[in-house]
Amino acid sequence: MSSSKRITKEYGELENxxxxxxxxxxxxxxxxxxxxEMSGPAGTPYAxxxxxxxxxxxxxxxxxxxxxxxxxxxxxPNVSNDDKGNMCLGMLRTDDWKPSCKLRTVLTLAMKLxxxxxxxxxxxxxxxxxxxxxxxxxxxxxxxxxKTYAV
Amino acid sequence: xxxxxxxxxxxxxxxxxxxxxxxxxxxxxxxxxxSPLVEPFTTSCRHTFCSECITNALKASKTCPVDRTPLDxxxxxMAPVVLANLVNDxxxxxxxxxxxxxxxxxxxxxxxxxxxxEDCLYVxxxxxxxxxxxxxxxxxxxxxxxxxxxxxxxxxxxRKLDMKEHETVCPGLTTPCKFCGNECPRPQIPNHEAICxxxxxxxxxxxxxxxxxxxxxxxxxxxxxxxxxxIRPLLEENNSRLANLEHENKLLRRRLELSLVARAQTxxxxxxxxxxxxxxxxxxxxxxxxxxxxxxxxxxxxxxxMLSMHMSDNMRTKEEVAMIGAAVNNLRTQLHGxxxxxxxxxxxxxxxxxxxxxxGASSQAGDNSVxxxxxxxxxxxxxxxxxx
Ligand SMILES: [Zn+2]
Ligand SMILES: [Zn+2]
Ligand SMILES: [Zn+2]
Ligand SMILES: [Zn+2]
Ligand SMILES: [Zn+2]
Ligand SMILES: [Zn+2]
Ligand SMILES: [Zn+2]
Numbered sequence: 341m342s343s344s345k346r347i348t349k350e351y352g353e354l355e356n357x358x359x360x361x362x363x364x365x366x367x368x369x370x371x372x373x374x375x376x377e378m379s380g381p382a383g384t385p386y387a388x389x390x391x392x393x394x395x396x397x398x399x400x401x402x403x404x405x406x407x408x409x410x411x412x413x414x415x416x417p418n419v420s421n422d423d424k425g426n427m428c429l430g431m432l433r434t435d436d437w438k439p440s441c442k443l444r445t446v447l448t449l450a451m452k453l454x455x456x457x458x459x460x461x462x463x464x465x466x467x468x469x470x471x472x473x474x475x476x477x478x479x480x481x482x483x484x485x486x487k488t489y490a491v
Numbered sequence: 492x493x494x495x496x497x498x499x500x501x502x503x504x505x506x507x508x509x510x511x512x513x514x515x516x517x518x519x520x521x522x523x524x525x526s527p528l529v530e531p532f533t534t535s536c537r538h539t540f541c542s543e544c545i546t547n548a549l550k551a552s553k554t555c556p557v558d559r560t561p562l563d564x565x566x567x568x569m570a571p572v573v574l575a576n577l578v579n580d581x582x583x584x585x586x587x588x589x590x591x592x593x594x595x596x597x598x599x600x601x602x603x604x605x606x607x608x609e610d611c612l613y614v615x616x617x618x619x620x621x622x623x624x625x626x627x628x629x630x631x632x633x634x635x636x637x638x639x640x641x642x643x644x645x646x647x648x649x650r651k652l653d654m655k656e657h658e659t660v661c662p663g664l665t666t667p668c669k670f671c672g673n674e675c676p677r678p679q680i681p682n683h684e685a686i687c688x689x690x691x692x693x694x695x696x697x698x699x700x701x702x703x704x705x706x707x708x709x710x711x712x713x714x715x716x717x718x719x720x721x722i723r724p725l726l727e728e729n730n731s732r733l734a735n736l737e738h739e740n741k742l743l744r745r746r747l748e749l750s751l752v753a754r755a756q757t758x759x760x761x762x763x764x765x766x767x768x769x770x771x772x773x774x775x776x777x778x779x780x781x782x783x784x785x786x787x788x789x790x791x792x793x794x795x796x797m798l799s800m801h802m803s804d805n806m807r808t809k810e811e812v813a814m815i816g817a818a819v820n821n822l823r824t825q826l827h828g829x830x831x832x833x834x835x836x837x838x839x840x841x842x843x844x845x846x847x848x849x850x851g852a853s854s855q856a857g858d859n860s861v862x863x864x865x866x867x868x869x870x871x872x873x874x875x876x877x878x879x
Binding site for chain 1: 507508522523524525526547548550551552556557558559
């Protein structure tokens, strides 16, 4: 089975019925790299921010998991604070990935993490600590980053 | 699969590229390729996939693609026949449908292979005469369609394959003109219709509002009497000037809007400074430009109204002239009668060649009586219109 057919199908479904807050740029040549924009949810420190995200699909997709990387810097415990900006989602780990899982589920979960960071599965442990010890400072910092990088 | 003896090798088609006529329930779709199941196989954990998909999945990971239960090829078995039948009965378009241009067949998915092999007209097959590949629809009995033969209408040489298409443009085949009914070679129909006397045409001045429609042979008569034809150049010039003004107006309005935006932005950034004043002055200029344009557009409107009024006046005058002409002719015959009567009464002898001079002399007196008559006629109801 060729992975491109499934990818085309999934893209078509997301185009016809988009996830709120998630905009997928049209794919012209390379259907294995999707450029996505996620809107920071209202009521979070990421509100009013637009975050550029790159969804990369391996050629073995759906047998290997996709990866999600934030191109826009974000102060978030589940996104690595380096030049990669990888978002760690449990379901995207090679050992936990299920080929039956759809990209819609993946992107919906990523959106949910913006709304509500998962402190139990964080890459940036220092941010988790700050959230626990001084939540206001975390909010302040996340807002500053949003304003600086994502507006 | 392909053998020299079989003229029609087994058709190749991508079963996952088929178009399903109706929405297919998610339960009938494979969780891996997300298309309707092809040769469904079920795992020991009771999940179902296409045989090809689950084979590939196990090469990547020895777990179920849905619930990650450890799996091996021995844990996989053919799904119940009822499920296989269900997916094979789903209705699809023939793979040669080409967005409605090719084959129009809709059929159960399980019949696609047979259809392509035996029936589909849009499959390439070997020409029985020369082995060249042609569409099944172009086959003609057992003869080669690539041999040229003579067209029975025009004697031109065409391949059997192209003959049907040739007949739609064959110069030897005639067809009746839809206007005059004359038989005409098909390729010449457009040229003929462009000059056919019986074709329905509109007036050349239709663009400036002449509603006339009629036979082409009557259109010359119409254009000589069409008042709009005469003033068409004028009207067209007016229209283009109006269009120019509207365009200019639009440009100016955009400039005005831009400067308003610029002013608003400047207001935020700085208070009244040189730039603001400049923008304001410019805006004033534009505003007066706009007013000027508006006035001249209104003038154009008035002119155009006057023109059309003149036009109807013209037409009315024409009618009046015709009426007066008729009245004059009428009077002339009356006068003639009166003259005869007068001469007879005066007892003058009007025999022979001398008649011309006295008639000329009396015609002056006659003119007066015509005027008198005309004045009396103007008292009649139609006289009101003459005065206009
Ligand atoms: Zn399973
Ligand atoms: Zn499948
Ligand atoms: Zn067909
Ligand atoms: Zn042939
Ligand atoms: Zn011919
Ligand atoms: Zn004709
Ligand atoms: Zn006319």
